[in-house]
Amino acid sequence: MDQPALEVTDLAVAHGGREVLRNISFALPRGSFCGLIGANGAGKTTLLRAILGLLPSSGRIQAGGRIGYVPQKISLEPDLPVRAKDFVALGLDGHKFGFALPSRARRAAVAAALRAVEAEGFAEQRIGRLSGGQQQRVLIAHALVRQPELLLLDEPLANLDIKATAEIVALLRRLCRERRMSVLLCAHDMNPLLPVMDRILYVANGRAICGPVEKVVRTEVLSKLYGYHIDVIRVHGRVLVVAGQAGFEPEDEACCAECEAAHVTAIP
Template sequence: MAPVPQARQDGDGTSPGAPLLRLRDAAVSYGERPVWQGLDLDLRPGEFLAVLGPNGSGKSSLVRALLGRQPLSAGTLSVLGRPARKGGRHIGYVPQQAALSAQAMVRARDLVRFGMDGHRFGPQLRAGAVRRRVDDVLASVGASGYADVPVGMLSGGERQRVRIGQALATDPRILLCDEPLLSLDLHHQRAVTELVDARRRSHGTGVVFVTHEINPVLGLADRVLYLARGGHRIGTPDEVLSSESLSELYGTRVDVVRVRGRIVVVGAPDDVAAPPHHPAHETHRAAETHEKDGVRP
């Protein structure tokens, strides 16, 4: 795990070194169908947790639960020592890339500013202080050069830099990233992961990084939560991403192949991964079913 600067106590109910997130015997179900259950998990300051699993395994349900948008069916969840709630300023959220629609003509700096005051219902910050803070945030994620460009004119990688800036605008204790690498080339994947890693190392921010692409974060992840329908595994990447661990999880033979420092998972139910040497599939795509995960917020 990265070195952890002294934790803050900003009225958030935690003490230095205490878990930022805590789930105990937690479960989410839709009707009578359990998505995941029996989940015990702590996230420590400065920890990088990668969340993996096929479509339909409950990754999106976990994201919504941590954001206070999805109630648990069983168990408990605390975020910074308190029940999860919508709009908490101490969680920075980087959503999946989606169609821009109404946001297409919003400038990059406007998105970051919304990250600062979008949750506020009381007095707003002074305009000068807001502008200075927005400029500082954009500079920290390398987006100053297109601060006044409409988001719809930015590349996917540039938009993700702005989204990370928006998530960091309130100086959060937890950074929740929901598939931030989708549709990005390797260069921009590396840029996004480096920004996230730099933040947790410099500020002790806990990171929950949901991804289908394990290899871009393999060297950063302290632990992995692997979700699959019917179960889950938590541990270091070596503990979880092994043939023995995933074979037990899926109840059938699964092979984890390591090639030149990269990982491919093959042999799981409905697996469609190409052989390990195929560059388009140097990621884990085990048991991919194309089933969507419950109801979107």
């Protein structure tokens, strides 16, 4: 069997003396599209940074290949003298000191990454003058240029309009299938991802649960994860997760035992 693209076991992260994440365990099969979902402040970015080795953590993290990373939207001045293709080229060796010499191989790699995200038409434009959707394509190309097996994206849909959101989601799904590349995409709203997600990694209360959407996004499952009653409402093809008013009391000892057992659950 194929080695998973990413396997996390008993991950815990503390920051400023506070435990942000605890007992996180999950695995992503190769070629899977997984949404990393949770409210603002739930620890989604912390989890991505721990996977990248940017935060001290305990537990075990094993990636089956090279990782590409798209950070949260960065602020770029319109007059920044960096073209889209120059920014993508930084993904080849921007972590090294100095400037790389031009070469046919470098130009071919950059052109291939821009073509993969359908950004050839604005490759010569200054990146700070591109629209939000165009900038997001360039950021993805920057992460793709070294041909990763796993792509991590931190809130790539934030501040995009409905059309740009749908286009970016479709683009990522296509790349996932064509390259057999696994995608872990962080978002606070799961609805734009529902048509494309193979799995969902839902984070709340410092804990997480991972599995198929239909098995994770359920009232009884999310109530255990949050530690209080949650209602999952489906209407007009959308899913709403809201705090309920009754029926789940975390003070109850039997209930708390169930919650503790659900620190992280991987649902097959």
